[in-house]
Amino acid sequence: MAPNHLSKPWHEHITIDLLAHVLNRSLFHPFIAWLIPLCQRAVGAPYDSFNFTATCIYASIVTLIWVLGFLNTRIAYGLPRELDWDEEVVVITGGASGLGKILTETYGMRGASVAVLDVRDPEEEESEGLATVKFYKCDVGDAEAVVRTREQIEKDLGTPTILINNAGIVHGKPLLGPNSLTPSEIAQTLRINTLAHFHTLQAFLPGMLGSPQGGTIVTISSVLGKLGASHLADYTASKAALIALHASLRAELTSPAAPEGAERIRTVLVTPGQLSTTLFAGVQTPSSFLGPVVEVMELAGEIVRMVDAGESGEISMPLYARYIEWLHVLPAGLQRVVRKVSGMDRAMEGFRGGRGPGTDNKRPSPRQQQKKALEK
Ligand code: NAD
Secondary structure, eight states, rough: OHHHHSSGGGGOOOOHHHHHHHHHHHSHHEEEEEEEHHHHHHTTTTTTTTHHHHHHHHHHHHHHHHHHHHHHHHHHOOSSOOTTTTOOEEEEETTHHHHHHHHHHHHHHHEEEEEEEEOOOOOHHHHOOOOOEEEEEEOTOHHHHHHHHHHHHHHTTTTEEEEOOOOOOOOOOOOTTOOOOOOHHOOOOOOIIHHHHHHHHHHHHHHHHSOOOOOOOOOOOOOHHHHHOOTTTHHHHHHHHHHHHHHHHHHHSSTTTTOTTTTEEEEEEEOOOBBBSTTTTOOOOOOTTTSSOOOOHHHHHHHHHHHTTOOEEOOOSSHHHGGGGGGGGHHHHHHHHHHHHGGGGGGGOOOOOOTTSOOOOOOOHHHHHHHHHHHO
């Protein structure tokens, strides 16, 4: 787990996400909800007593919500696909650091065939003990390089069936004023964060469509793609484009004119808030209770769980990221007040992160940071 998890004061662990997690597994779980009227009966409450009736109604409502949630998932995404781990080949872009690295290590430790596409060389320690992980130096913003790498992966490992589009950079500069974004930085952000997804989809999707077990495409966007933020115009635009790309991809795969094999393709959209990686180092979350920094291991665990289950869906963490789109139904004046009170447009003041060609790529990896934190 990342170091800030180890070094945080105890009260910062109490977040709205933690409370929701506990409630979802206790009072809001149908099994627990039905235990309450059963306990009432055990202590002799008559069937027509207020307490017994009220707790039965409560348990029925909780059960109905669960059933509707289940039906919603099936109607929206259909049945899960069956994974055959002897045949699956995982491609992870940007797998040399941060979230991508944790995903690489997770699959690598399970013995799955993994191809990491990154511009950065892996540190020796990173590939230790991960015999089934192969690193390919590839700029995913370069369409031809992606095609060449795909051909090499097919020779080395087989046809990729799981594509995790994770590579990303951020400059964290304003549009105007001193030290503002240059045209080449804007182009670079859009090339790596957005165009790269088009390149990898066009390179890897045909193989998945032709493969008997189908495939899964994971798109790592950001909650900022739904919000926009000061000093992040290029980044938020690049991430908003991914949300639209994901929706269009789903539409293309489920339309009557969908290519053969499209019914075996699953898609996962990931829209996280701030992660415990170095990409947004120095950024202070406006509220550690309402908008806690997401532990990268936790997010990686959710992604792996959804891919393993063969499901399509959306992963939004922390909790606020799941409901942030409701902000847009508020009157514009109220939206402005919410933005001001939340402090989200001042969050970049302490920014000292960013990663990409020309930036500091020598910051310690999460595993190194964890080691350091444990040594202290
Ligand atoms: P990171 O900087 O730790 O890792 C990104 C990886 O992408 C690096 O290994 C980097 O070398 C690689 N990369 C950069 N340009 C590349 C290129 N042209 N070709 C191939 N690889 C390239 O970042 P992270 O925090 O692990 O973020 C992973 C993803 O999650 C990114 O897409 C990011 O936008 C998104 N995200 C991050 C946060 C956050 O707070 N860190 C929040 C929301 C979404």
